[in-house]
Amino acid sequence: MAHKFQIHLRGIIDLLSKHLYSGPEVFVRELLQNGVDAIRARKQIDADHQGEITLELITPKGKPATLIVSDNGIGLTEEEVHRFLATIGESSKRAIEGEKPLDFIGQFGVGLLSCFVVSEEVVVISRSAKPDSKTVEWRGRPDGTYDLKILELDFQPGTQVCLTARPDQMELMTDTRIPELAEHFGGLLPIPIHFAYGSRNWVVNEKGAPWRQEFVDDKERARVLLAYGKEIFNTSFLDAIPLLSPAGQVDGVAFVLSHEVNLAAKRTHRVYLKNMLLSESADNLLPEWAFFVKAVVNANALRPMASRESFYEDEALDQTREELGNCLRRYLIQLADKRPEKFASFVELHYRALKALAAQDDEFFHLIIDMLPFQTNRGTLPFGEIRRLEDRILQAPTTDQFRQVDKIARAQGLLVINAGYTYDADLLSRAAENFDLTIEEIEAGDLARELDEPTPEDLKAAQQLLQVANQALKPFRCETELKSFKPHDLSALFATTREGRFFRSLEQSKEVADPLWAGVLDSLGSARHRPSAESVLTLNANNALIRKLFLITDRVVLRKCVEVLYVQSLLLAQQPLSTRELNLLNQGVIGLIEWGLR
Numbered sequence: 315m316a317h318k319f320q321i322h323l324r325g326i327i328d329l330l331s332k333h334l335y336s337g338p339e340v341f342v343r344e345l346l347q348n349g350v351d352a353i354r355a356r357k358q359i360d361a362d363h364q365g366e367i368t369l370e371l372i373t374p375k376g377k378p379a380t381l382i383v384s385d386n387g388i389g390l391t392e393e394e395v396h397r398f399l400a401t402i403g404e405s406s407k408r409a410i411e412g413e414k415p416l417d418f419i420g421q422f423g424v425g426l427l428s429c430f431v432v433s434e435e436v437v438v439i440s441r442s443a444k445p446d447s448k449t450v451e452w453r454g455r456p457d458g459t460y461d462l463k464i465l466e467l468d469f470q471p472g473t474q475v476c477l478t479a480r481p482d483q484m485e486l487m488t489d490t491r492i493p494e495l496a497e498h499f500g501g502l503l504p505i506p507i508h509f510a511y512g513s514r515n516w517v518v519n520e521k522g523a524p525w526r527q528e529f530v531d532d533k534e535r536a537r538v539l540l541a542y543g544k545e546i547f548n549t550s551f552l553d554a555i556p557l558l559s560p561a562g563q564v565d566g567v568a569f570v571l572s573h574e575v576n577l578a579a580k581r582t583h584r585v586y587l588k589n590m591l592l593s594e595s596a597d598n599l600l601p602e603w604a605f606f607v608k609a610v611v612n613a614n615a616l617r618p619m620a621s622r623e624s625f626y627e628d629e630a631l632d633q634t635r636e637e638l639g640n641c642l643r644r645y646l647i648q649l650a651d652k653r654p655e656k657f658a659s660f661v662e663l664h665y666r667a668l669k670a671l672a673a674q675d676d677e678f679f680h681l682i683i684d685m686l687p688f689q690t691n692r693g694t695l696p697f698g699e700i701r702r703l704e705d706r707i708l709q710a711p712t713t714d715q716f717r718q719v720d721k722i723a724r725a726q727g728l729l730v731i732n733a734g735y736t737y738d739a740d741l742l743s744r745a746a747e748n749f750d751l752t753i754e755e756i757e758a759g760d761l762a763r764e765l766d767e768p769t770p771e772d773l774k775a776a777q778q779l780l781q782v783a784n785q786a787l788k789p790f791r792c793e794t795e796l797k798s799f800k801p802h803d804l805s806a807l808f809a810t811t812r813e814g815r816f817f818r819s820l821e822q823s824k825e826v827a828d829p830l831w832a833g834v835l836d837s838l839g840s841a842r843h844r845p846s847a848e849s850v851l852t853l854n855a856n857n858a859l860i861r862k863l864f865l866i867t868d869r870v871v872l873r874k875c876v877e878v879l880y881v882q883s884l885l886l887a888q889q890p891l892s893t894r895e896l897n898l899l900n901q902g903v904i905g906l907i908e909w910g911l912r
């Protein structure tokens with residue numbers, strides 16, 4: 315014999331309140347939403363019907379507060395109360411499979427349960443707008459039981475939901491909190507929402523969506539929208555961009571942030587669904603590169619998740635994202651054209667977002683590339699300036715490499731861009747394809763090979779120095795060579811090979827790792843063939859100090875000098891030092907001081 319599942323309602327309410335609802339206050343959203351849906355359903359049978367919703371708060375002395383939420387919507391018949399209200403997961407708002415979705419906000423059939431988070435009993439009095447309907451009273455309790463009775467009273471079609479504050483939820487049911495929440499969730503709803511308390515009664519959603527107002531001109535629009543942005547997000551914005559997407563039937567506004575943003579931080583937006591606030595922190599509505607804006611939008615044709623905190627990832631959402639991205643793109647193109655000064659300050663602040671966009675979008679790339687800043691060995695320059703200055707441009711693939719080549723390339727009149735930042739390498743290769751430019755990748759080692767050979771006399775004079783240096787630096791897998799280069803005041807240049815960089819970073823990680831992890835790193839290192847030389851120290855035959863070293867005959871002193879030079883060249887290349895290298899510096903300096911004092 316088949317048995318029926320039993321439902322432990324208390325457990326389900328607990329589950330919903332802890333995992334589905336963002337807080338106990340969402341009951342206001344659910345009640346407003348049910349009222350709006352009921353009014354929409356009534357309009358389907360009477361197009362001229364004027365809907366309204368009232369929240370009335372009663373706070374009797376010495377007793378808990380009561381909230382009565384009334385609507386003049388479609389109402390419920392006795393049979394519908396049993397079927398929809400008293401059956402969890404059942405909803406009158408679902409479209410028939412394969413048919414066009416209905417114009418309702420609710421669809422899951424669990425919203426009303428949120429009332430049990432704030433009230434021990436939920437009382438619904440309803441009369442259906444269908445002919446000959448009776449007034450029904452339903453009393454539901456969180457233990458899963460309910461009573462239903464027919465009331466013999468003159469009740470206009472519509473529904474009333476009465477909640478009595480639980481002792482732990484008293485602070486939600488006050489004459490300041492309830493209208494605040496009603497405005498928060500229902501501020502954009504096209505149906506008037508009244509709040510009544512004692513002799514006071516006012517409409518909480520009179521203002522509507524500010525971006526839908528008529529404006530005299532663009533200036534007025536910007537002023538009103540920026541004031542609205544400041545009010546809701548409590549921060550000032552640079553500009554307000556109108557948003558529209560036919561795919562998701564979305565309208566709204568994107569505010570341009572007035573501070574630089576952290577790329578890793580999640581960018582969240584305030585979104586409304588069919589004009590009811592869905593979430594303050596929806597993160598999947600705008601393209602990823604749009605991290606320079608914070609948006610407020612309403613969507614009529616996107617599907618909410620049951621938690622109501624974001625939208626389902628589907629084709630409509632994909633297309634909406636694309637269309638909203640186009641709004642931002644168009645804004646930037648127009649700004650660059652019409653207000654170049656404002657655009658320049660925008661670029662200064664949000665160049666990272668703009669680089670991300672330019673790396674993906676050809677049209678935008680051409681519009682903006684010349685204005686985007688890049689770090690070079692002549693300071694940070696806009697790309698337009700870089701290509702005006704040189705038509706042979708070098709790019710260092712990593713910041714580490716850039717530091718190694720920076721000074722020497724500058725002395726040789728070469729322009730090097732640091733392409734180690736996100737998107738920069740992509741943008742540079744796009745630039746090379748699009749303009750008459752040669753952009754070559756350069757590493758410190760390549761640059762060292764391009765340096766001039768020393769004269770045979772210098773090479774002869776440096777024999778002993780090179781011999782001592784090679785011996786002293788062998789344990790560090792570093793070879794020494796002599797070249798002639800500018801700037802003359804640079805005594806030595808340190809460059810690593812690709813392999814060398816791998817092993818250097820491995821050594822550094824091992825020093826800070828715990829023994830177990832260090833063992834793993836060890837085996838990682840030994841699995842690769844380790845070359846005898848991983849770096850090169852290039853001594854400058856033009857440098858006065860190096861020339862003095864040619865003359866030193868004391869091999870011990872020479873060794874100390876080489877060791878200090880080696881560590882100094884590491885520091886110049888901004889390489890982190892290992893413990894062994896630090897010791898080398900200490901001993902070298904102390905040794906030289908002792909020698910000097912002799």
Ligand SMILES: Nc1ncnc2c1ncn2[C@@H]1O[C@H](COP(=O)(O)OP(=O)(O)OP(=O)(O)O)[C@@H](O)[C@H]1O
Pocket residue numbers: 344347348349352385387388389390398399404405406407419420421422423424425426427472473
């Ligand atoms: N104010 C109301 N007027 C008329 N019917 C209502 C009202 N409130 C609730 N109902 C009925 O009760 C059903 C269940 O409501 P509930 O809020 O639990 O779920 P829902 O609105 O259908 O979906 P969701 O969980 O997405 O909100 C509704 O589908 C509707 O038929």
